[in-house]
Amino acid sequence: MKAAILAVGSELLGTVRLDTNSLAITEAFERHGVELRRKAVVGDSEEDLAAELAGLLSGHQLIVLTGGLGPTSDDITRTAVARALGRGIEIREELVGAIAARFHQMGLEMPAVNRRQAEVIDGATVLTNARGTAPGLRLDAGPTTLFLFPGVPWELDGMIGEYLLPWLAEHLDGDLRETAVLKVACLPESTLEERIAPAYGEFGREAITVLARPGDIEVRASAGGPEAERRERLGAMTRRLDALIGRAVYAHRDTTLEEVVGELLRRAGVTLVTAESCTGGLVAERLTRVPGSSDYFLGAAVTYSNELKMALLGVSPALLGAHGAVSEEVAAAMALGARERLGADYALALTGVAGPGGGTEEKPVGTVHIALASPEGITSHRRLGYPGDRQRIRWLSSQVALEMLRRHLLSTLGTESPGAGTLGEGAPA
Numbered sequence: 122m123k124a125a126i127l128a129v130g131s132e133l134l135g136t137v138r139l140d141t142n143s144l145a146i147t148e149a150f151e152r153h154g155v156e157l158r159r160k161a162v163v164g165d166s167e168e169d170l171a172a173e174l175a176g177l178l179s180g181h182q183l184i185v186l187t188g189g190l191g192p193t194s195d196d197i198t199r200t201a202v203a204r205a206l207g208r209g210i211e212i213r214e215e216l217v218g219a220i221a222a223r224f225h226q227m228g229l230e231m232p233a234v235n236r237r238q239a240e241v242i243d244g245a246t247v248l249t250n251a252r253g254t255a256p257g258l259r260l261d262a263g264p265t266t267l268f269l270f271p272g273v274p275w276e277l278d279g280m281i282g283e284y285l286l287p288w289l290a291e292h293l294d295g296d297l298r299e300t301a302v303l304k305v306a307c308l309p310e311s312t313l314e315e316r317i318a319p320a321y322g323e324f325g326r327e328a329i330t331v332l333a334r335p336g337d338i339e340v341r342a343s344a345g346g347p348e349a350e351r352r353e354r355l356g357a358m359t360r361r362l363d364a365l366i367g368r369a370v371y372a373h374r375d376t377t378l379e380e381v382v383g384e385l386l387r388r389a390g391v392t393l394v395t396a397e398s399c400t401g402g403l404v405a406e407r408l409t410r411v412p413g414s415s416d417y418f419l420g421a422a423v424t425y426s427n428e429l430k431m432a433l434l435g436v437s438p439a440l441l442g443a444h445g446a447v448s449e450e451v452a453a454a455m456a457l458g459a460r461e462r463l464g465a466d467y468a469l470a471l472t473g474v475a476g477p478g479g480g481t482e483e484k485p486v487g488t489v490h491i492a493l494a495s496p497e498g499i500t501s502h503r504r505l506g507y508p509g510d511r512q513r514i515r516w517l518s519s520q521v522a523l524e525m526l527r528r529h530l531l532s533t534l535g536t537e538s539p540g541a542g543t544l545g546e547g548a549p550a
């Protein structure tokens with residue numbers, strides 16, 4: 122099945138909004154082996170959209186449009202599609218009623234402009250939108266099926282799950298492709314490549330994709346074919362990759378490092394605080410993104426100045442004078458002080474030069490010291506020297522700090538990473 126995607130919205134042609142909806146749609150296509158042949162971004166112009174669509178109708182059996190279903194005059198998707206297909210369009214009163222009811226639920230009157238969202242192209246099936254006011258539409262035009270979906274990403278995700286995936290499953294049975302994901306923290310991409318190289322030979326290079334982001338790599342293994350065979354192959358690939366990569370695999374699927382660390386803290390029944398200088402609370406921010414993190418995360422001391430490192434964490438002036446704020450000694454003193462004064466089982470401390478200024482020959486930009494204090498004292502220390510801009514250095518520091526804690530908890534608990542599945546026997550650390 123050949124398919125096309127049309128993202129509608131003038132803002133998507135500018136520099137402030139990126140079309141991400143087509144990626145969500147593409148993911149659904151990939152799962153079902155649909156061949157995406159073309160995608161385009163079109164501004165809010167009825168003429169442009171009708172012309173673009175007319176060009177796509179022959180040669181594509183499936184066209185998914187997203188955006189432009191809102192109530193304002195720049196929302197032209199419905200009328201442009203009607204025009205390209207030479208069909209009529211009319212307002213359905215029962216849909217107006219449903220939209221008005223949504224507004225009433227929120228204690229509001231429906232503005233008159235929202236009537237437009239009840240426009241239905243002749244021959245189209247209305248797709249109720251559980252997450253917003255704009256209903257979607259599905260229609261057949263000769264051999265081509267068109268889906269019109271809303272542009273708000275959260276609403277689109279709902280529509281993909283409710284309508285697109287079931288439709289694909291019905292029309293493309295047996296063709297399903299599935300992907301297993303392994304998430305890897307703080308391993309250089311080249312090291313990872315070396316480790317997984319044998320799997321390329323065993324399963325085929327095209328079956329395994331590596332997506333690298335700073336300090337966070339996704340290894341994706343995919344397989345197609347009949348369900349039993351596909352599942353077996355995915356299982357075999359996952360086990361093999363786990364064994365090759367080892368403990369650096371922190372999760373399977375879409376779990377974040379802070380979720381995994383949180384789950385380990387919860388299982389161990391211990392608490393954590395952070396003491397942060399160059400990261401300004403980023404580690405604490407990431408930890409508190411996870412619902413329920415108050416079970417194990419107590420809080421943070423953001424001690425940017427030397428004065429606060431002394432006053433809040435009890436770092437001694439002599440230590441600061443002798444080694445400077447960016448040093449192993451001060452990171453350790455921050456961690457010990459935070460653990461003691463804030464009353465937690467564990468403390469992570471970070472101090473460094475995030476740049477762009479402030480670097481010296483001895484301590485260039487990117488120098489970051491991270492210390493972990495546990496009930497046994499300072500359990501681990503890392504000195505980082507990553508290149509990059511301020512945000513990248515801060516992000517990588519938070520990533521390494523969380524990974525240090527994850528590794529420590531894994532070894533004290535003698536367990537595997539939550540969500541990481543089984544770790545391979547004799548895997549490299």
Ligand code: AMP
Nearest residue numbers: 128140141142188189190191271272273
């Ligand atoms: P619309 O349905 O065109 O009114 O879009 C509603 C909101 O969703 C706007 O804030 C858009 O910026 C956003 N949006 C629309 N299309 C996309 C897209 N393709 N990718 C990401 N966001 C989008």
Ligand code: MG
Nearest residue numbers: 129130188189
């Ligand atoms: Mg729009």
